[in-house]
Amino acid sequence: MNKLFGKTIVVAGATGGIGEGVTKLLLQHGAKVVALSRNEEKLEQLRAYLSGVDTGNxxxxxxxxDQDQAGSREVSDRLKEQFGHFDGAIVTIGNWGAANRSLIDVSDELWEQAVQDNLTSHFRTLRTLVPLLKKDGALIHLSGLSADTPYPGAGIIGLTNAAKKSLVLTMAAEQGSIGPRIYELMIGPIRTRERVTRGIARSxxxxxxxxxxxxxxxxxxxxEASQKPLHYMVQRGG
Incomplete structure (x- = not known):
C-alpha cells in the first residue's frame, strides 16, 4: 500500500532513533524522503540501515x-531549487544533555545551551521548512510529555518542551486556513533500535x-485527526 506515492517529505533529524524508523515507514509507503542531518557519518549509517527497503526514494x-535568518534563507533557497515545495515535513530533533539535574543546579551556561539546542534550533528549523511546504502540505513536530507534566531532574527539558509546544501551536493558528497544516505530536518513550538493543524498551x-x-x-x-493541531501518542492502550 503506497499511501504516499508521489509525495516528497523532508525529515529533519532523520538519523536519530525516531527519525530512522519514521523515514523507513515513509519509504515503505512509497514516499520520496529527503533525510537531513548535520553528520555525514550518521547519514551513511542511515543509508546502510535502509538499504533493504525497495520502495520509495x-x-x-x-x-x-540551525541557522540565523540569513543562513535559514540560504538553506531554504537550496532546498527549494532542488526539490521545489514539499508535501510534508517532519521535525524530530533535540538534545537531552541537560537532563538528570535539579533546576536549582542548572548553570547559566547550561541554561543557555539547553535553550539553544531545544528551543532556538526548533524555531529556526520551522522558520526554514514551513515556507517550503505546499499550501495543502503538512508539518509534524515531535515533542515530549514533559511539556505538560513535571519530571524532577529533567526540568530544563520540560521548560523548553513547553515553549516548543506553544511555538508550534501558535504557528499552526497563524497559518490557519492559508496552509500549510502544522501539528504538534506529543510522545512518550519510544522503542528505538538502541533502546531495544539495550533491553530497556517496554512492550x-x-x-x-x-x-x-x-x-x-x-x-x-x-x-478526522488531521483537523486538529495537537495530538498525543503516549503508550499502547493508554
Missing amino acids: LITLKENL NWYDPEDLGVFMSELIQGDT
Whole structure:
C-alpha cells in the first residue's frame, strides 16, 4: 500500500532513533524522503540501515537547519531549487544533555545551551521548512510529555518542551486556513533500535514506525485527526 506515492517529505533529524524508523515507514509507503542531518557519518549509517527497503526514494543531505535568518534563507533557497515545495515535513530533533539535574543546579551556561539546542534550533528549523511546504502540505513536530507534566531532574527539558509546544501551536493558528497544516505530536518513550538493543524498551511503548503511520495520515490530511493541531501518542492502550 503506497499511501504516499508521489509525495516528497523532508525529515529533519532523520538519523536519530525516531527519525530512522519514521523515514523507513515513509519509504515503505512509497514516499520520496529527503533525510537531513548535520553528520555525514550518521547519514551513511542511515543509508546502510535502509538499504533493504525497495520502495520509495531516499535522498540524504548533510544540512544544518540551525541557522540565523540569513543562513535559514540560504538553506531554504537550496532546498527549494532542488526539490521545489514539499508535501510534508517532519521535525524530530533535540538534545537531552541537560537532563538528570535539579533546576536549582542548572548553570547559566547550561541554561543557555539547553535553550539553544531545544528551543532556538526548533524555531529556526520551522522558520526554514514551513515556507517550503505546499499550501495543502503538512508539518509534524515531535515533542515530549514533559511539556505538560513535571519530571524532577529533567526540568530544563520540560521548560523548553513547553515553549516548543506553544511555538508550534501558535504557528499552526497563524497559518490557519492559508496552509500549510502544522501539528504538534506529543510522545512518550519510544522503542528505538538502541533502546531495544539495550533491553530497556517496554512492550507498551510505541515503535518509531507507529509514529510514522500516524504522521503519514496527517500528511494525507483526509482523516478526522488531521483537523486538529495537537495530538498525543503516549503508550499502547493508554
